[in-house]
Amino acid sequence: MSTGVKRLEGATLRSWRVTVGAVVLVPFLGFLAAVVHLWGEVLRPADLLSFLGFYLFTGFGITVGYHRLFTHRGFVAVGPLRWLLAVAGSMAVQGPILRWAADHRRHHRHSDQPGDPHSPHVGEEDDLLGLLRGFAWAHLGWFFDAEKSRASVYAPDLLRDPLVRRVDRLYPLWIALSLGLPTWVGWLATGSADGALRGLLFAGFARVFFVQHVTWSVNSVCHLFGSRGYRTRDESRNHRPMAILALGEGWHNNHHAFPGSPRHGLDRGQWDPSWWLIRGLERLGLVREVRLPSPAALEGRRR
Numbered sequence: 001m002s003t004g005v006k007r008l009e010g011a012t013l014r015s016w017r018v019t020v021g022a023v024v025l026v027p028f029l030g031f032l033a034a035v036v037h038l039w040g041e042v043l044r045p046a047d048l049l050s051f052l053g054f055y056l057f058t059g060f061g062i063t064v065g066y067h068r069l070f071t072h073r074g075f076v077a078v079g080p081l082r083w084l085l086a087v088a089g090s091m092a093v094q095g096p097i098l099r100w101a102a103d104h105r106r107h108h109r110h111s112d113q114p115g116d117p118h119s120p121h122v123g124e125e126d127d128l129l130g131l132l133r134g135f136a137w138a139h140l141g142w143f144f145d146a147e148k149s150r151a152s153v154y155a156p157d158l159l160r161d162p163l164v165r166r167v168d169r170l171y172p173l174w175i176a177l178s179l180g181l182p183t184w185v186g187w188l189a190t191g192s193a194d195g196a197l198r199g200l201l202f203a204g205f206a207r208v209f210f211v212q213h214v215t216w217s218v219n220s221v222c223h224l225f226g227s228r229g230y231r232t233r234d235e236s237r238n239h240r241p242m243a244i245l246a247l248g249e250g251w252h253n254n255h256h257a258f259p260g261s262p263r264h265g266l267d268r269g270q271w272d273p274s275w276w277l278i279r280g281l282e283r284l285g286l287v288r289e290v291r292l293p294s295p296a297a298l299e300g301r302r303r
């Protein structure tokens, strides 16, 4: 066994699984409650705008913040922007920043080989049952695994970063904000308890549910379905619908070929809203040292 993981046992493992079960189940139940509460009604512009606003804020928090900035160090951001991105990523309710980054770096280190925390391929047969089991494991089954990535092995740089440690420790506060802010916005927009409840259910719970499953689909869908434009030693794929939903992260084969690149949509016509945002922030002087692969490097890896 690699020393990069620690094994949970007994009561610790049981309480871990209950916690993770709640993180997966509660947003889903909240989404169902939103469907029931809003059934037969036309969604108001305030509901839709709030949903979209929080979807983009927390979605970019994951893609631009957690993933491209903190995990892969694809660019450098000014202090207040680092704070904002770390908090926005935490508000997506996909785990505190240190654990997310350590798991993801372990995924890149062992991609689709033994040691990868969420490969849909390792240990699965090449038939329909293997595909379904692999999909379920890569999507969310792996959260319940007893083996946990060690941040001291996979993210020592982030462990030394005071901002990251502080945001990591305050994780419960960011979850409370993630649900509390949309409730407050709903109350402000309508001045009614029903408006606040709609904000909580729709822009709160249902939005957390969507952002979670879109991110998790990058691990499941984008290692099973789609095209491979660049040579990599794994099964990563480019998947256009996922690229749109996941704000550019669906160009996952490109990403595995050039993990340090903050631009994932590397070829013509590959929309990458997270990259557009990084470019915009660079023009505003809030981001610098953007590391992009050279045209020669791209050509060298093309299949």
Ligand SMILES: [Zn+2]
Residues within 6 Å of the ligand: 107, 218, 219, 223, 236, 252, 256
């Ligand atoms: Zn991957």
Ligand SMILES: [Zn+2]
Residues within 6 Å of the ligand: 067, 071, 072, 104, 108, 255, 259
């Ligand atoms: Zn990555």
